[in-house]
Amino acid sequence: MSEGKRIGIVGATGAVGRELMELLEARDFPVAELRLLASARSVGKELTFRGESIAIKEARPEEFAGLDYLFLSAGGDRSLAMAPAAVEAGAVVIDNSSAFRMDDEVPLVVPEVNPEALLNHKGIIANPNCSTAITLMGVAPLHQRFGLKRMICSTYQAVSGAGATGITELEDGVRAWSEGKDANPSTFPHPIAFNLIPHVDKFLESGYTKEEVKMRNESRKILSLPSLPVSCTCVRVPVFRAHAISIFAEFEKPVDVAEARAAVAAFDGAELVDDPTNLEYPMPLGYSSKVACGVGRIRRDEALENGLAFWVVGDQLWKGAALNALQIAEHLVR
Amino acid sequence: MSEGKRIGIVGATGAVGRELMELLEARDFPVAELRLLASARSVGKELTFRGESIAIKEARPEEFAGLDYLFLSAGGDRSLAMAPAAVEAGAVVIDNSSAFRMDDEVPLVVPEVNPEALLNHKGIIANPNCSTAITLMGVAPLHQRFGLKRMICSTYQAVSGAGATGITELEDGVRAWSEGKDANPSTFPHPIAFNLIPHVDKFLESGYTKEEVKMRNESRKILSLPSLPVSCTCVRVPVFRAHAISIFAEFEKPVDVAEARAAVAAFDGAELVDDPTNLEYPMPLGYSSKVACGVGRIRRDEALENGLAFWVVGDQLWKGAALNALQIAEHLVR
Structure with missing residues (x-):
């Protein structure tokens, strides 16, 4: 690869931030400098990267000076507040929140699906919603072969999608069950151990959740199919960190299972x-x-013309978040 | 209700058999006599019904004499072997297996959906597959209002669907996890704790499972829509005893959410x-x-014309099995 890059991570202590550090190291990304940034309450903590301890600093615009890439993974509000300053400072922002995903000026990229969108970025590149990125890893090859016409999805989403506290809440819930106690949920709206919660992200007036609308809007943008009909029901399941999606898709051309495979x-x-x-x-x-x-x-598929039914599974923290973000950066440094 | 009936249960020691005993008692079914029948290895055990101990006998045709109703819940092979003898002996058989469900001579009944089918039975009445019965409790009212045209389902199926050993296997799997050990599955093909298995019942050459085909065929028969297009993916989830189904349905008439509710x-x-x-x-x-x-x-629904998306949950052992079977008998004694 090329010369070393100066990298910043906002949200370094979160589940996605930690996976990103692991992947930067494991995938030999050319890192000349790594700045770990987080909220004020994490200042003073240290994290290890390539055997060296790095002190966490507060995420403030002053810290962005000289960065080549800034990964933002601290929620939409912080992304909105920080991305412009980082771009101003000369960094390319790879944003894991939903803040910029539907912005016409911002490419929304799964590198295997629409790498061409990276050519025209203006400093900010959006990383898709986890369920969408994983779903499209199954849908995109079939779309390229047969031409996607309609998509109907039911998700089975891991607790890691709610961050590190989602994981501990499932662990705590199972422990409470084994001790005959009641679960005491705070991250999820209801107990998740041995349960299913048909509700991910906030409800909208239409009765859909934001997560379900993201699946529709982000799929349309990434696949360049602006009026693709998409239906989706998103469900949280008691699984730690891989999402699964049951997909029924209709295509323009006649389908063949062997060709699809x-x-x-x-x-x-x-x-x-x-x-x-x-x-x-x-x-x-x-x-x-x-x-x-x-x-x-x-x-x-037995209910759709030229239809295929299939099932996709992927690591929510990797392809659904940190890995896809890093793959975007890998594409840019190539 | 009417005078007491003589009831037999084959498969009395199984998960469904035990729920059936509980429901017979809780719902005050008019039981004059209860015969508990099972395989030879359960002979000698006793179970309690209305405070009295009942010895389990081996399920043999001689035991069917004088019965008014025989509930069969010991798998398709035993149902095929025993149902004719029970009918011969004068009992009405309510069969929980898949053995007779698609037989044109046998009504397949969810009492709230197609009670009229009970009028023409010839001694055997089939109880539907658990996922199908629960799915239709949400689909049927909407079908009656708007006219069902197409149905696409993804299931989230509890471990109780595999019987009592399914439940213990999830418990054991969670215990193994908490002790840092590997799960050792025998009922399911893979570990079920913190996992999803997109495979319920046997695979067919088409790539569908029998469970998925049951959803299609049984829905068509119960709803009297013999060519209804149905797609289904069935998934086992780490939940104890209630199934959930994510459904996308297309209707003949324009839909309205308030009317649907x-x-x-x-x-x-x-x-x-x-x-x-x-x-x-x-x-x-x-x-x-x-x-x-x-x-x-x-x-x-945003991808189907006149479509609705919705979510149904029901007790697999009750509406998906024992309760529906008992409701069939309740209808008949009225």
């Missing part, structure tokens, strides 16, 4: 796991800390 | 739980040992 197998970042005879299909337990998203259960 | 609220056996503002929607934790199925998240 070949298209998935050939797609960078997707992994075909589709051998029912040997009970092989992707599952969350196999997709924690994994780069590829798994695609399986591919079969002819 | 009213139709669900007015439907016997369904319960409208649909108040996003107050974070109310049905969830598995609230639907164990509950008669009604919960229906919520009702909203306009």
